[in-house]
Amino acid sequence: MRKFAALLALLLPLAGLAALWGWSNYRSRQGNDWTVPIAGYDPRDLLRGHYIEFTYDWPVNEEISEGLLNEFCIEGAPPAIERITRIEGGSGIGAGDACTYYARADDDSYYRYDGLRRGRLYIPQTRATDLENKLRDRNLQGYIRVRQREDGKITPLEITFEPITEEQRAARENRETGAIEPVTPIDAERGE
């Protein structure tokens, strides 16, 4: 009896960890992949390992204000986002029925209610310098491939770069005109 209990107590953690792994693996395969342009970053979070931190640059239309991005519908065909739109009269989980591709800020995630505005991606240390340089390069535009699950959860998967288009450059210059360019934490740290 004692032997049986001992075996059970040892099998429980193993079975539990294996199940957790299997579940994470299964959930990670669900959903649609989208490519989202990004702006701004903070590549290191000492407390939780090596992460690259970024701000999503969703193609926002007028009816949705950038200050409050709790949930929205993504329109387009994966992976190309046409635009994001507000959910009519909806709020909270379940409102996703109103749209084909639903996205919401996950309250349990690292950024909580800010999870659709900001995100972070775990990156290998060996790629950190390269990615940092590319993010600084004003001729490149960064993109994050995210997976959007049925229930609206957004998980960043991968970061890529492409040469910036004239349209994007114009939009950026338009944004920066008359405004002081924000100092990112890494710039402040290096005294640049």
Add this chain to the structure above:
Amino acid sequence: MSDRKLLAWRNAGLIDDETVAQIRAWEDQHSRPLAIWAVIGIGALAIGLGLISVVAANWEDVPGTVRLAAHLTVIAGLGMFLFLRGESLERDQPWGLEAGLFVFGLLGMTFFGHIGQVYQTGSPLWKAFAAWLVLFAPLLLQRGQSWLSAALVMFAFAYACWDYSFSFNGRWGQPENVPYLLIALITALPIWLAPFAAWMRGRSTRESFWKRLEQIALVYAVAGASLVCIAAGINSFDSGEMAFGSQAVRGGAALIAGAGVVLARKSRSGQACGIVLACAGTACFVAFAVSGSQLMGGVLFMVLWIGIAAAALYAGWRAVFQIAVGVIALRLIILSFELASDLLSSGAGLIVAGLLILAVAWAAIRISREYAPDRVEAA
């Protein structure tokens, strides 16, 4: 073996020449070839570090699935070892089993983080710790030998409770919507490990494990009550997490835990443990009444620790009594500076302050020497 000591003892007439010769002969026979062991140890360490750094350098190139599989295999291997050799280890080298269990638990904790890295998922830490508790606490409670396992369980439990409580900030947005009573109850939960451990103590062959768990829970309660007393000296408890409701929940939880320990363990030590928990609980109630007064906060803190010292006297806990006297002395010194903040600003004040510190320290040492219970000879 120090030759110098041996000669000193002979010269002092403690041992004679013959004994010196016998000791030397015995030492020669039983001495371990330290140098060789040191070289072997350094070699093994170098190989181990080399392996770790080779794996670490190529870690990112290894696919996530392979990494997780390797991690789980190591856990399973250690689990198998614990299952096959656990009982003989428990008999012959309980510390070996304890270390094995501890490493097993830590490997399990890191597996949660590892999954997060591979699948880019992030969930609040309390969820990971709660899941870990469900999976690993049965094993640790069933096989744990001493304070290492006990501390691991307590750490995970307390961390999960606190992280869960902190998660209410921001989620509810407005402070008035935060369920403070629930938070007070959740952060008080670890105290109830004390009566549970006290109850198990009489029903288990692993008395040392349950004793440690009970002690750690007691430390948690006393630390919490001390913080409440300190806070009472700073601010008036009129809202939020320090309001009367929250203090009543905290104090009530500690009083219930104290009663539980007294019922579960009918001995002087069990009663003293109950007294300490009752003091901690009562302090929360009183803290609400006196909060906002610097003097009363300090006095309450000292009264709490006088209660602990009394319990230690009653049960014959020498070290606890001495710690309590030390804490009271320290608080008294701090209180004198709080009340007369100009003591440090003049020469005469400095002299007075110095004399005061010396007097308090002298009194504390005298008291803890004179009145401390006798040392219990270890069996």
